[in-house]
Amino acid sequence: MCRPALALLILLAACKRSPLPGNQRGDAAVLDAGDGSRADVRDAPVSDAADAPIADAGADGGLTCSVPALPGLPDGGVRCGTSAPCDPPRPDGGNCYSVPPFIAASLASAIWVDDPAATGGGDRIALPISKAVTVGGHTYMDTGNGLVGGGGNGIFGDAVIARDGDTKWTTFHFEGPALYRGAGVWDFEATMTITRTGAPRATVIGRRYAITRTGPACGSGNGTYTFAAEEPPRACAFGVDLLSLTLLGS
Numbered sequence: 001m002c003r004p005a006l007a008l009l010i011l012l013a014a015c016k017r018s019p020l021p022g023n024q025r026g027d028a029a030v031l032d033a034g035d036g037s038r039a040d041v042r043d044a045p046v047s048d049a050a051d052a053p054i055a056d057a058g059a060d061g062g063l064t065c066s067v068p069a070l071p072g073l074p075d076g077g078v079r080c081g082t083s084a085p086c087d088p089p090r091p092d093g094g095n096c097y098s099v100p101p102f103i104a105a106s107l108a109s110a111i112w113v114d115d116p117a118a119t120g121g122g123d124r125i126a127l128p129i130s131k132a133v134t135v136g137g138h139t140y141m142d143t144g145n146g147l148v149g150g151g152g153n154g155i156f157g158d159a160v161i162a163r164d165g166d167t168k169w170t171t172f173h174f175e176g177p178a179l180y181r182g183a184g185v186w187d188f189e190a191t192m193t194i195t196r197t198g199a200p201r202a203t204v205i206g207r208r209y210a211i212t213r214t215g216p217a218c219g220s221g222n223g224t225y226t227f228a229a230e231e232p233p234r235a236c237a238f239g240v241d242l243l244s245l246t247l248l249g250s
Contacts, residue, residue, distance in 0.1 A: 098180045099150035102225045102247035109142045109159050110244040112233035154178050171195045172242045184213035194237045203237040223249035
């Protein structure tokens with residue numbers, strides 16, 4: 001009788017040491033926010049750091065190009081200067097909104113291309129229409145395929161830049177309202193969509209330009225209108241920026 005009793009005691013002791021149903025230390029359980037049930041986290045998928053999404057820094061067209069805040073830029077208020085024979089009409093009751101009278105085809109443009117070897121980190125490249133310019137081992141050209149127009153809602157247009165034979169290497173599409181300041185000066189608040197050959201998506205940024213009329217005559221073809229960027233060059237959109245665009249007056 002003693003031996004069967006001793007065997008029974010040993011069996012009971014082993015059962016006490018075995019895992020019991022329910023939560024044990026090391027078996028973490030979490031509440032499911034969906035239905036309140038408990039789920040063993042050992043069955044939950046583990047995030048692989050190598051597969052986790054990485055924030056896009058913008059070098060390949062990411063959306064990190066916010067408009068920099070610069071003090072002293074026009075705030076869009078009413079401020080009209082001295083009238084001149086070339087000044088456009090003010091159909092909105094004197095708030096100075098209007099579009100400068102230029103023809104659709106541009107005469108020239110200027111771009112900035114980031115280059116760590118260049119002074120200031122980039123190259124400023126002036127591009128007469130359809131004239132090849134070689135800088136930093138690459139040949140650039142404003143193909144002249146972009147046209148600029150205007151209407152009651154502002155200005156819209158394109159500048160198409162070729163590089164090394166790629167005729168649509170980078171395209172700048174801009175549109176936005178123009179605010180006339182008087183004396184041949186406008187503010188242009190542009191939404192800029194930049195596309196690049198082979199890039200999976202475009203970049204959309206904000207860009208401010210000052211439009212300035214030069215030349216003595218109106219409607220004679222002698223005056224010009226130059227769009228000049230008011231902020232410093234910015235490399236966040238494919239490492240290229242549209243600095244200026246020049247159009248003949250109409």
